[in-house]
Amino acid sequence: MKLVMAVIKPFKLDEVRDALTSIGVDGLTATEVKGYGRQKGHTEIYRGAEYAISFLPKIKIEVAVKEDLAERVVEAIASAAKTGQIGDGKIFVFDLMNVVRIRTGETDADAL
Amino acid sequence: MRNLTYIKTAAASAAAFALLGAAPAFAAVDSETAYVLNTFSFLVNGALVMWMAAGFAMLESGLVRSKNTATICLKNIALYSVAGITFYLIGYNLMYMDVTGYIGSFSPFWAPDDAEALAGTFSDGGYSASSDWFFQMVFVATAASIVSGALAERIKLWSFLLFVVLLTAIIYPIQGSWVWGGGWLSEMGFSDYAGSTLVHSVGGWAALTGAIILGARKGKYTSDGRVNPIPGANLPLATLGAFILWIGWFGFNGGSVLALGSAASAIEMANVFANTNMAAAGGVIAAMIVTQIMYKKVDLTLALNGAIGGLVSITAEPADPTIGMAILIGAVGGVIVVFAVPLLDKLKIDDVVGAIPAHLFCGIWGTIAVAISDPEATFVAQLTGIIAIGAFVIVLSTVFWLILKFTIGIRASEEDEVQGLDKAELGLEAYPEFGQGSQSF
Numbered sequence: 001m002k003l004v005m006a007v008i009k010p011f012k013l014d015e016v017r018d019a020l021t022s023i024g025v026d027g028l029t030a031t032e033v034k035g036y037g038r039q040k041g042h043t044e045i046y047r048g049a050e051y052a053i054s055f056l057p058k059i060k061i062e063v064a065v066k067e068d069l070a071e072r073v074v075e076a077i078a079s080a081a082k083t084g085q086i087g088d089g090k091i092f093v094f095d096l097m098n099v100v101r102i103r104t105g106e107t108d109a110d111a112l
Numbered sequence: 113m114r115n116l117t118y119i120k121t122a123a124a125s126a127a128a129f130a131l132l133g134a135a136p137a138f139a140a141v142d143s144e145t146a147y148v149l150n151t152f153s154f155l156v157n158g159a160l161v162m163w164m165a166a167g168f169a170m171l172e173s174g175l176v177r178s179k180n181t182a183t184i185c186l187k188n189i190a191l192y193s194v195a196g197i198t199f200y201l202i203g204y205n206l207m208y209m210d211v212t213g214y215i216g217s218f219s220p221f222w223a224p225d226d227a228e229a230l231a232g233t234f235s236d237g238g239y240s241a242s243s244d245w246f247f248q249m250v251f252v253a254t255a256a257s258i259v260s261g262a263l264a265e266r267i268k269l270w271s272f273l274l275f276v277v278l279l280t281a282i283i284y285p286i287q288g289s290w291v292w293g294g295g296w297l298s299e300m301g302f303s304d305y306a307g308s309t310l311v312h313s314v315g316g317w318a319a320l321t322g323a324i325i326l327g328a329r330k331g332k333y334t335s336d337g338r339v340n341p342i343p344g345a346n347l348p349l350a351t352l353g354a355f356i357l358w359i360g361w362f363g364f365n366g367g368s369v370l371a372l373g374s375a376a377s378a379i380e381m382a383n384v385f386a387n388t389n390m391a392a393a394g395g396v397i398a399a400m401i402v403t404q405i406m407y408k409k410v411d412l413t414l415a416l417n418g419a420i421g422g423l424v425s426i427t428a429e430p431a432d433p434t435i436g437m438a439i440l441i442g443a444v445g446g447v448i449v450v451f452a453v454p455l456l457d458k459l460k461i462d463d464v465v466g467a468i469p470a471h472l473f474c475g476i477w478g479t480i481a482v483a484i485s486d487p488e489a490t491f492v493a494q495l496t497g498i499i500a501i502g503a504f505v506i507v508l509s510t511v512f513w514l515i516l517k518f519t520i521g522i523r524a525s526e527e528d529e530v531q532g533l534d535k536a537e538l539g540l541e542a543y544p545e546f547g548q549g550s551q552s553f
Binding site for chain 1 (some may be wrong): 264339340341342343403406407408411412450453454457466
């Protein structure tokens, strides 16, 4: 099992969700986060004075999937979240040790 | 507000009437009807001015951070109430009763005297006593509102309200007596129609001395001299506030014709409405253009300040200018605001809502502009008024601020400021269910 975590542009969330649903992913967690990468921050201006915004708003999504689906999930996120502009985000893939569905007590692949 | 206006107007209408003989279309209304219309004007225009208190409350609510929203709302409704009570206690009599040149009467507790009118005798340009009291009272509140915005987010509630007591009971009425009470400045020809100097600069000077003595909000200026902007929480509210001020200003300037009992005064009031509106429009457009050029972006909050700057600029003489002239006078006000805001930041004077540029600097400009648009006004008289009233308010408000500072203290503790005055002084939050609010998760 793999845990795919991706940080994406907030307005891409719906497209990413649709892409994941279409390849059979039926669970997803999204979190509003802030961060920066190569894009760095940007500046805003208020009453004539500039100030730096170092942490930009992003969405972090986490998807737990079976081994064989992981690669397609990564591709789906990568293509759906891509604008080609700086700041599109990153995808991280982790090995997933255990999963438990709380309601039934099922574990691992059955719990996904 | 200027006490000579209605006499001038009445004389003009009488002259017109004499020239046209008994032409029925120009027949003056009888004196009781004029009395009713004059009173009506004071009441309706005064209620519009009262609504400016709501405008200030919204403008300030929008430009502070959400942790100080409830406090600024409370300050606004409290200062409006305090101003009315002090004006009843001593303010009105100090400003208008038996003015000897420099000060009115210290007799407390103003009460209306309408015996003459009730007996059926109506003087030229007459109106009910309470209508005038009410109209003058809402002006005092405006001066106090200006102070609250500039000092927001770090001043203690009760210290601020004590200053409002001193401002509305002593500072404002005494300098007001010099002009509208018929004192020495009006005798030397100083002209301030609705109060660019008497109301707006007075509030502005008191705000300036307060902002200097109180110090900047924590974190506004870094130790290496940079400005760290503290953006306001809610720009729609700030915009609503500017619009409310704009509509209230029709009462502020329009009512200052002080009469509605003749066609001439109705025409003057209509001209004042038109000029007031167009000066604000000029202020907005000028502020937008200048910010676009200077910062490559249009600054909304400075456009809002531009509207107020334009309104303050036209307030000293809203009747005489042509509409084109009114737009220009307002536009200069809008430009002043855009340049004065970063200037105050350079001096490390932290004015949260831009009250000092809009009310003080534009008030000075508007008062000088009278000498351009009104042939009867002189630069010497206008400058004398600006300097005399400025000096008086600076000295007195500095003394009052320092007394408050070294007795009960004026600055909230650093911890309270970081936590927000809503929790520290009121024990509540303006938005408990949103953002960082205690009920949000």
